[in-house]
Amino acid sequence: MIIGSVSENKEIEKRISITPEIVKKYINLGFEVQLSENYGKHLGFEEKQYNEFGVKFIKDDKKLIENADIIVQMSLLDEDRNSILKAKQIFIGVLNPYENKNKINELLKKKVNLFSLELLPRITRAQSMDILSSQANLAGYKAVIESFSTFEKAIPMMMTAAGTIPAAKVLVVGAGVAGLQAIATAKRMGAIVFATDVRTASKEQVESLGGKFLTVEEAENLETKGGYAKEASEEFKKKQEELLSETLKKIDIVICTALIPGKKAPLIIKENMLKNMQPGSVIYDLAAAQGGNVVFTEVDKIIEKNGVKIMGERNILNRLPTSSSSLYAKNVFNFVSNLYDKENKKININLKDEIIAKTIIK
Numbered sequence: 001m002i003i004g005s006v007s008e009n010k011e012i013e014k015r016i017s018i019t020p021e022i023v024k025k026y027i028n029l030g031f032e033v034q035l036s037e038n039y040g041k042h043l044g045f046e047e048k049q050y051n052e053f054g055v056k057f058i059k060d061d062k063k064l065i066e067n068a069d070i071i072v073q074m075s076l077l078d079e080d081r082n083s084i085l086k087a088k089q090i091f092i093g094v095l096n097p098y099e100n101k102n103k104i105n106e107l108l109k110k111k112v113n114l115f116s117l118e119l120l121p122r123i124t125r126a127q128s129m130d131i132l133s134s135q136a137n138l139a140g141y142k143a144v145i146e147s148f149s150t151f152e153k154a155i156p157m158m159m160t161a162a163g164t165i166p167a168a169k170v171l172v173v174g175a176g177v178a179g180l181q182a183i184a185t186a187k188r189m190g191a192i193v194f195a196t197d198v199r200t201a202s203k204e205q206v207e208s209l210g211g212k213f214l215t216v217e218e219a220e221n222l223e224t225k226g227g228y229a230k231e232a233s234e235e236f237k238k239k240q241e242e243l244l245s246e247t248l249k250k251i252d253i254v255i256c257t258a259l260i261p262g263k264k265a266p267l268i269i270k271e272n273m274l275k276n277m278q279p280g281s282v283i284y285d286l287a288a289a290q291g292g293n294v295v296f297t298e299v300d301k302i303i304e305k306n307g308v309k310i311m312g313e314r315n316i317l318n319r320l321p322t323s324s325s326s327l328y329a330k331n332v333f334n335f336v337s338n339l340y341d342k343e344n345k346k347i348n349i350n351l352k353d354e355i356i357a358k359t360i361i362k
Contacts, residue, residue: 001347003336004068006061006081007036012314014321016040017072017093019329020049027053029337030345034058034067043322069347072332076103087111090339090347092332094118094131097361098263104361113349114361117335121358128334129355133177134327136257139286139316140181143255144170146316147284148189150302150309151253156190167192171251172211173244173268173293174258175202178286182255183211194247197258198236216243244269249276254283256293265290271305279307288312335359 003026005017016039018026026033033055038047047057058064065071065084073093076082082103085091087110095116097104107114117131127133148155148168157167170186172179175197183206186193193211195202203213216239248254248269259265265287274295285297289312296303296310303310317324338355341348351357 001031001069001345002034002067003031003070003072004034004058004064005036005039005072006064006077007039008074009078010042013074014042014318015074015325015328016043016045016321017074017325017329017332019326020045020053021326022329022333023050023053023055025333026336029340029342031070032056034064036061036064040325043325070336072336074328076100079103082107085110085112089113090115092117092335095361108361115335115339115356115359116361117331117359119359119361120335121354123354126355129331129338131328131331134331135317135324136176136178137181138320138324138327140178140255140257141185142316142320143178143257143284143286144182144185144189146319147253147255147282147311148186150311151282152280153252155186168252169194169250170253170255171195171214171247173197173254173256175199175206175213176257176259178257179255180205180209182257183209186253186255187211191253194251196240196244196247198240214243214247216240240268241270241273245273245276248273249278251277252281254281256283256285256287258293259287259290265293267291267293267295269294271295274305274308277306277308281308283308283310285310285312286316289314 018035023033035055035057037057037059061081062084065081070090075093076095085107090113092115095104095114097116104114120126120129153168154165155168158165168191170191170193172182172195175195179195183193183195187210194214195206195211196214206213258268283294285292285294287293288297288299292312294310296305297312299312299314339347349356
């Protein structure tokens, strides 16, 4: 069987789905691996590194797509290359079915088997395939680094003969995987860290990392059975808004990570709250591509309001493409391995398997 991957549009996506270290694992499973020419060169992966394990490089993407039994990508292909996909092929990636309904419906009509990895169930057996966790972990780290580099004061407390510089105060909004990594990173760099989340179960995790958990009185637990956040009631939103508005008066840096799967990002920091913040403060909005948690967020721009800088990128992981590709490639391999019947050397789409049933798009 042939597993293939074509080059992404590097202006939008620098990550890759198959790294040299993961090729050997596919070969050992019995796959032949085919890739576009110069597939990983922009990340420093030369073709000879892939060739050592028997990868075939195909000049023509059309031919590569036609050859492959399984195609793994970061996201859906462009329309021209999507049109080449055919019945019974397997396409694996982060397909964002909520925003790509039309493209996906066209592929389903052609009977292409589509698997969207962000739909993985949060069960123990799926942890090694969990692309949301592996990528969010890096995003949370990088958001702190980027915001700290923009902030024009020192982060840790510094005691000098000339006086003391106080530690920066950081607020992390949303204590999922990205938020927890942001808390850990900010704490390691000497900041005083606060965090808030609609899921009350996050309190223990935040405190274990040295952060102070902020919650409204009589908070409702807004956590789905799958471990994700769900939308808050209007009463809760009002109480949370009051708490945040007061907290932001003393905060230097805010990292926003709040997302609801399949929906627009919740608007959390509103215009009146920004007026409470000190000039020189920085907000990094990791939810920018999904509409943003901050009222003035614009994708790939730094907006300044009342002296507060608001940052947000379409794809922050383009700033860490090698590390994020390494983790993503391992996640994808583990998913493919679960699909593959090693005894009979064929793909087995077993809908009794929760992992397969939850990720296949019908």
